[in-house]
Amino acid sequence: MWRDALLIARRDLTIELRSKVGLWQILPFGLLALFLFAFALGPRTDLLEAAAPGLFWLAVLFSSILAAQRSLNIEGSPATREANRLLGLDPAGVFLGKVVAMVVELLVLEVVLLVGIVLLFHVSVASWAFAAPALVLPAIGLSAAGVLYGSLAGGASTRSTLLPILVLPVEAPVLIAASKSLSRGLGATTPDAGRWLVLLCVFAAVYTVLGIALYGPLEES
Amino acid sequence: MAPAIRLRSAVALQGRFPVLSGVDLDLAAGQVLVVLGANGAGKTSLLRLLAGLVPLTSGEAEILGADLRSSSADVRRRVGLLGHDAGLHDELTPVENLRFALRASRLDHGRAEPALDRVGLSGRPSTTPLGRLSAGQRRRVGLALLVARRPQLWLLDEPHASLDEVTRSLVAEVVEEAAAGGAAVVASSHEPELAVPMADLVVTMAGGAVISSAPGGRGGGGDVA
Structure with missing residues (x-):
């Protein structure tokens, strides 16, 4: 499984580096969203500071939908999916590999x-001890859920519009928990910041395990 | 010779529509079968069933000694399918595409370059992203993948389509080499003048069933009921 995961992650990242979709489309989209949020809030520094973690994660969340769709397009054609099956790739490895590649892309975006x-x-950043896990754990959760729900929507002709509707409600807890945790990392007094990190951990673990178990049957169907 | 394919009353459905409606077929290792028929006759569905990509609804199917119903994953690893779209990645070069496929199949990735060389894609085309190659060159890369993987059963869906004269000859040569090496080959075709000479056996399909069979130009002998 891990061997196939590394193979898929390396392939997906190579394709992303060559196509530059992440660099010229997803990254500018995230930055544009941040700029627009800043313009909408106006020049009040206290308001900007308070809203920063939530708006950061909104920008990441919307960008992650684009990244998930892009990741799925690599496996998008029926011929490519069938080629994977004929090559004997472990579906769990394919899922993990796609998640790893998407995590790397999201971490670059987050930075x-x-x-x-x-x-x-x-x-x-006031506390890297909170900021670092508050950046890494949501990236894992968003990637695992994005790839899993993308596979669920994979056969539909309306996949590109269906995916956000499927995945955004599910990822709402990540948005809240990641905002609270990052808020603590940025120096705000956030009660129970540690518990929000635990929630992010649980979300990432649950969707990774679900993906490993379900990706194969979803692709077969 | 050991049977590579044994189908008995094989039925496959797409939704509720029968794409194969009771196919009987025997083919030995080292033989070449050409499947003729109009569009929608069931040629591609037959190839996909043999590849383990379409479930067998009823009947019996034994591919390379394995029961297709219980061992489809095992069958897939030993089968190579070249369709209209080979499922390769436009951003990767032919060498990278083949190396990826070989590594995924747990095979020596050093087979990639010789296979590309065999189909006439050495040098610059082999290191150019696939998306920049012509349709004919892309088909050659798909063929090179089969050459590199050396599957025991080759499934070719209209292998002569959109190819120039030289590449069509190349297909015939590669198929002959595969069969001589002990692989069974099944090729669908709309061009009997090209396909029949390379076949041991030719069957014609219509409505998801085999309606006739005849010996091909290669001179082998399979059985179709």
Whole structure:
């Protein structure tokens, strides 16, 4: 499983580097969303500081939908899916590989957007002990849920519009927990920040396990 | 010779529509079968059933000694299917596509370059992203994948389509090499003048069933009921 996962992750990242869709479309989309949020809130520094974690995660969440759709397009054609089956790839490995590749892409996006909120929203990282897991754990959860629900919507001709409707309600807890945890990382007094991190951990674990178990049957169907 | 394919009253459905409606077929290892028929006759469905990609609804299917119903995953690993779309990635070069497929199949990725060389794609085309190659070159890459994987059962869906004269000859050569090496080959075709000479056996399909069979130009002998 891990061997196939590494193979798929390497392939997906190579394709992303070559196509530059992440660089020229997903990354600018996330930055644009941050800019628009900042313009909408106006110049009040206290308001910008308070809203920064939530708006950061909204931008990441919307960008992650694009990243999930892009990831699924690599396996999008029926011929490619059938080729995977004929090559004997472990479906669980394919799922994990796609998740790993998407996590890497989201982490790059998050770093860029973090610089964005530091510049636009006048915040700074006060505690990396909270900020680091608050960036990594949601990336895993969003990627696992995105790839799993993308596979669920994979056969539908309306996949591109169906995926956000399927995945956004499910990812709402990540948005809340990640915002609270990042808020603590940015220096705000957030009660129970540790518990929000635990919730992010549970979400990532549940969707990773679900994906490993269900990706194969979903692809077969 | 050991039977590579044994179908008895094989039925496959797409939704509620029978795409195969009771096919009987025997083919030995080392033989080439050509399937003729109009569009919608069931040729591609037959190939997909043999690849383990379409479930067998009723009847019996034994592929490469394995029961297709219980061992479809095992069958898939030993089968190579070349369709209109080979399922390759446009952003990767032919060498990278083949290396990926070989690694995924647990095979030596060093087979990639010789296979591309065999289909006339050495040099610059082999290191150019697939999306920039012509349709004919892309078909060659798909063929090279089969050459590199060396499956025991080759399934070719209209292998001569959109190919120039040289590449059509190449297909015939590669098929002959595969059969001589002990692989069974099943090819669907709309072009009997190209396909029949390379076949041991030719069957014609209509409405999801085999309606006639005849010996091909290669001179082998399978059985179709």
